Amino acid sequence: MSNSLEIKDLNVSIGERQILKNFSLTVPKGEVHAIMGPNGTGKSTLAKALAGHEDYAVTSGSALLDGEEIIGQEPDAIARAGLFMAFQYPSEIPGVSIANFIRAALVARQPKGAPFDAKAYYAELYKKMDALKMDRKFTARSVNEGFSGGEKKRCEILQMMMLQPKYAIMDETDSGLDIDALRIVADGVNAMRGPDIGIVVITHYQRLLDYIVPDKVHVMYDGRIVHSGDKNLALELEAKGYDWVKKELAA
Amino acid sequence: MNAFPPNDTDSSIDIGEADAETAAAIDIDREKGNFSFKEDYAYDAGVGLNAGAVDYITDVKGEPDWVREFRHKALKIFESKPLPTHWGSKDLENIDFAKIRYYLAKGQKPSRTWDEVPDDVKETFERLGIPEQERKFLAGVEAQFDSESAYSRMKEELSKQGVIFVGPTEGLKEHAEVFRKYFGKVIPAADNKFAALNSAVFSGGSFIYVPKGVKVAQPLQAYFRINAENFGQFERTLIIADEGAEVTYMEGCTAPKFDTATLHSAVVELVALKGAKIQYITVQNWATNVFNLVTKRGVAEEGAEIRWIDCNIGSRLTMKYPAVVLKGEHARGEVISIALASENQTQDTGAKMIHAASHTTSNIVSKSISVGNGLASYRGQVHIPKSLSHCKNNTECDALLINTNSRTDTYPAITVRGSQNSTQHEASVSKVSAEQIFYMMQRGLSEGEAMSLAVNGFINDLVQEFPMEYSVELKRLVELEMEGSVG
8 A cells, every 4th residue: 555654574673682573554544543562562662663763673574654665764764754753752952942953854854955934934833832732932942951741742742743744653652741741742643633644653551542532453462463453442451451462362 | 371280180081982884984074165276475484494484574574673583582482392292182293393384475465455355365265255244244354365464454434433453564563552562461472382483473363452442343353264285374463452442353264175284373362451341253164184273362451351252163183272361350251162073183172261350250161072083172270369359260161972982071270269269160071862863863854964953952052152144154064064974
């Protein structure tokens, strides 16, 4: 399918240890998929391997973004191809304001030397900030420096809204958020939902899925997907716990 | 600089093996300054340094006897003083003083219009954007090509107010009274070997006098350009701000990249009389084989303020420690310094604050960046004697390391005596982490763009201190340097 993010038989190792084992998943544009699973099953590895992190060695398999192979490409090329990753632990960039950072990211998507419409940029930025209930002063602060957990995640969502990716992977975006922040982040994601974007929400808890209702839910265990279903699977998982998955696999 | 302490406060940080990928292919884009014209000099003091070369220079310039004596005395001091080998870099020993040419000029008088400037010289400065900057935001410009100024002009209204902005040759002849009173007094020839060298063969530079109460709103700028190979540039600058006067002076420097090393050894003396303010801004982008050994010092009288804003990019070895002697009560001194050492470069820079009166304050903020095996060091001296009271110093030095084999050293010598004086010292070392770079690349920035963004972020608060036109240039220089630093 050329209008989807198609991950096929992906094997990924960190050092000697294999983390993803023949992982396959297809996320069509317009859908939101949730990936749930206990800690240490490879959820974050999936996100980082797709984004091209050098510590995550893809030993075999492929990932096609609208038909284009992204495995083996540099992280910036993958990003510009349209894959956005919302980080669980976003880095601080001292001295670089959020406004300048997003601007640099947009300029990187233009042909070299092309003029940048700063006026239109700020109009768009402020519109998105209003939607996320962000103070106008926020974008003058250095990226993630001294941010609370909630501020960091909101900053990730703002970047995602500004960069308009084709596919987004949200890596445990709900971790460390209080209920108000969770709601704001979910509102942002819901506002972005639509036919032009496919979203993968990685989460440990069902809680986030009360606010972002997924089209599909996948349960991940030991480096691959072991269960897929609709939103009710998340509720079932919440009721029975991850031990249920483990027992079922052992049987 | 002779009073500098030995390296007993070494806090070297060496973090291991080279990162081959980033260490490789560091070839800095200096294309903007990397061009030269055929040499065609009417006046040439020849190769090597001796009494004859000194006489040649003083004869060509038609200087009075006191200057000839000053030069010869300085030459003797230079010959008798050893190199300051105990700090900076051993690389100093590679300077072959016998192979350098000490004076080269086309015999031109500084023109007052760009049209009169010889074509090749004019083209040089046009390519560097100087005439354009003059039109846009400068009160006056002096453009030096090798040993002599090729262009010198100041806005007429400033001349009417009595402001003097000329080269030192014209200064010592036409304005002898005020020139002689201060020349060589802030930095005597015997201060250090390179101050002695400059005193013996100085040529070009600026002499500025701002009369009482005159505030020069726009900056005066000098531009120093080395065009010839095996050449030494020894400009001499003396700036006097009379009582209550204010002036900002900016200097820029470039040289093409030659096969052999070039020497730049300037002396800059500032005198801020009662209540005066002098701000001295440097943006230096020397080619990677220039030895840049500069002595800069200012004296601030009562209530006066001297600020050195110093940015060192490029060169093979830079040793420069702008100083302020706080001579009158309530005087203020400040050094804001940015240094970027790329592959095979040493930036040994810092600041000196000598408190010589009570109620004086000094502030030092230094940020350095080390790329690859480049070494950027902070060397500072703060001196507050026991006899004084209510003196304050604040020293902050931050270092950013780009690669795993990058290194930075800090030598903050702070001597504060007396119970009513205070000092505050903060130092930090940070590193651009692989996770930071990955994060930025995940947003679509190339590795080089990510690096330069991180570095520009690191120095961002100091860049704000530069005039806008310079801060834009500075950011661009950092970008070129950082984008060239990744494979």
